[in-house]
Amino acid sequence: xxxxxxxxxxxxxxxxxxxxxxxxxxxxxxxxxxxxxxxxxxxxxxxxxxxxxxxxxxxxxxxxxxxxxxxxxxxxxxxxxxxxxxxxxxxxxxxxxxxxxxxxxxxxxxxxxx
Amino acid sequence: xxxxxxxxxxxxxxxxxxxxxxxxxxxxxxxxxxxxxxxxxxxxxxxxxxxxxxxxxxxxxxxxxxxxxxxxxxxxxxxxxxxxxxxxxxxxxxxxxxxxxxxxxxxxxxxx
Numbered sequence: 001x002x003x004x005x006x007x008x009x010x011x012x013x014x015x016x017x018x019x020x021x022x023x024x025x026x027x028x029x030x031x032x033x034x035x036x037x038x039x040x041x042x043x044x045x046x047x048x049x050x051x052x053x054x055x056x057x058x059x060x061x062x063x064x065x066x067x068x069x070x071x072x073x074x075x076x077x078x079x080x081x082x083x084x085x086x087x088x089x090x091x092x093x094x095x096x097x098x099x100x101x102x103x104x105x106x107x108x109x110x111x112x113x114x
Numbered sequence: 115x116x117x118x119x120x121x122x123x124x125x126x127x128x129x130x131x132x133x134x135x136x137x138x139x140x141x142x143x144x145x146x147x148x149x150x151x152x153x154x155x156x157x158x159x160x161x162x163x164x165x166x167x168x169x170x171x172x173x174x175x176x177x178x179x180x181x182x183x184x185x186x187x188x189x190x191x192x193x194x195x196x197x198x199x200x201x202x203x204x205x206x207x208x209x210x211x212x213x214x215x216x217x218x219x220x221x222x223x224x225x226x
Binding site for chain 1: 118120123146148150155156157158159160163165203205207210211212213214215216217218219
């Protein structure tokens with residue numbers, strides 16, 4: 001399978017716990033994005049990497065959120081001290097840098113904070 | 115504020131007929147537009163796109179129309195098939211580092 005892979009598919013946690021999600025992009029893609037989608041909304045941009053550099057962060061990304069992409073390959077998104085409002089689908093997408101690039105999405109990680 | 119608006123949360127169409135999904139945008143800096151299709155428990159998959167220098171792009175049963183002066187685009191699916199039942203997202207790109215801006219989606223239901 002050469003698509004974008006995300007793990008885990010589902011995560012249930014208690015409020016206040018830390019969680020970490022992983023994304024493996026399409027291997028030749030140098031750009032990686034994290035989005036969040038809540039019920040009834042479209043995906044909302046969180047952050048973006050070009051290779052290993054994190055180039056943009058949304059104001060939606062509070063200090064409790066941190067993302068990394070060591071060596072420009074897979075990426076992790078960590079949420080510390082989770083809150084019920086963090087419950088959402090977290091989507092990862094990758095693309096090949098270029099003009100009018102298309103994003104390819106993974107299946108997402110559904111987070112439920114109890 | 116919603117820069118990309120899909121004002122119809124849902125749309126029901128009979129199998130074999132034409133489905134028309136609409137999208138409006140407010141940011142004149144957007145120069146590339148995409149439609150994504152999403153099934154439950156899956157990520158969005160790319161369907162079709164259009165550059166702002168064009169007013170139409172066609173791919174099989176799918177055609178996207180762009181009216182720049184009205185800041186409006188539409189996706190036509192003809193003929194509609196049961197497998198087309200999904201949520202369709204309109205997305206726009208202004209070429210910045212913040213990726214795509216998505217609408218809230220339209221749930222298309224194809225009735226047999």
